[in-house]
Amino acid sequence: MSVQLPWVINDVQIYHKNKLVEVSIGFARGNEFSCPECGLACSVHDSVTHRWRYLDFFDYRCYLTMNVPRVRCEKHGVLTLKETPWGRMGSHYSFMVEHEIMKLSSEMSMSALSKHIGEPDSNLWRVFKYYVFNAVHNDLDLSMLRRVAVDEKPQKRGHIYVTIFSDLDTGNVINVTEGRKKEVFSEFRAWLPKHGGDPEVIELFSMDMSVSYKAGRAEYFKEADEVYDRFHIKKG
Template sequence: MPIAPNRWPKLMHVEFDDKENTWHLFIDFERGSTFACPICGAACTAHDTETKKWRHLDFWDWKTYMHARVPRTDCHACKKITQVPVPWARVKSHFTLQFDAWAMRLMAEMPVNAAARELREHDTRMWRIFHHYVDKAMAELDLTRVKRIAIDETSSRRGHRYITLFVDADTMIVLFATEGKGMDTLGRFKERLAANRRERGAD
C-alpha cells in the first residue's frame, strides 16, 4: 500500500534564521498515516522516527533546508524494521532530488570546484552527487551492441595526470572512462565489457 496521498509530506511551519540567512521548512506526516514496507510492500504504521535534514533549492539568495521525521516500519508480514524512503531525496543523501538536478546542471557547464563555490558546498559533496548519477548512467549502458570504439587519452593536469575515454564511434556515447593511459586501460575496458555482457546474459 503506497503512502496515503496528501498525508505526507505536510508542511508544518517555516522558520528563517537571520544569523545564518537560511530558510528551514519543517514537514511531517499525519498521525495514523500508513506506509508501504520498503521490503515487501505491506501497509504499516510508523514504528519510530528519525529526524533528518536535506539541503533544498535556494530561495532567492538564501540556503533552504527541509527537516522531517522519517519513519521506520515494523512489518508484521516480513518481520523487518526498515526505514521508509522519502520521495524527495535519495537514500542516505543530504540533498533533495531537485538540488541534485540543479547541481548536475551546473557541473555539466563548469568544473566541479566552480560548481561547489556557486552552490556554497564542499566539492567532495558535489563529487558524490556527480559519481552517483554518472555511475548509474554507465551501469545502464548496454555494451553488447557496440561495434566500433574510439579511444582518447587526455591530460587533466597539464600533462601530469591522464584520463582515457572509450567512446562508441557510431553514437559518440562515452562507454568507459578510467585514469591512466596505455595497455592497462585497455585491460580495464575489456573487464568492463565482460561484466556488462554477464549482467545482460550475453555470454
C-alpha cells in the same frame, strides 16, 4: 514547495541574520508507507531524521529536515524509506538541488560549481556519479563484456577529469571513475565482479594513447590487447 498528506509541515524558521530558512517536515500519525523492498503497505515503526539542502529562497539558504518513517514489514523487518518526495536518503541535497547540480555540471567545472553553490566538490562528485552511473545501471550485467572503450572527459574549464568505460560492442557507458591516472584501471578491475564481470576475460581496450592509460592497462589487465583507433576495429 507543496506538502501533501501524509506529509505535514511541522515548523518553518527564518533566520534573517544568517540568511537561512529551516523547514521541518514530518508525517501524520496512522498512515502506512510502502516497504522499500517489496512495496507492501506497512505500519510505521519509528522514524529517523534527515536534512537536505533545498533550493535557495532568494539569497536565503534553505534546508529541509524531515522525520523519515521506518516501516515494519512482516517479511523484511524494520526498514527506512529509501526516499521521500523531496530527497533520497544518502544525499545531502534534495532532488531539485541534485537536478540543478547535474544541469550545471555540464556547463561548468566541478570546482567552479563548488564555489557557485557553496558545497564541497567531493559531495558534488558523489551526486554526479550517482546519476551518471548507479541510478542508471543498478541491474547492469557485465558477464558478456569482452571489449572496453576508455575515454577521458574533461570538465569544461577545469582540471578535473573523469574516465568513462564503455562496452565497445554495445556502446553503452558502464562505469564513470574520477581521475585519469593509471589507478582508474585498478578501480575498474575491482568493480567489474560486482556486476558479473570477469577481469580475466576482458580481451581488448580501445583508448587514447595516454601514458597513464597504457600503464594502467599493462598493470591491471595484463592479458588484454590495446588499440588506439577504435574506428579500425571490426565488429566481431
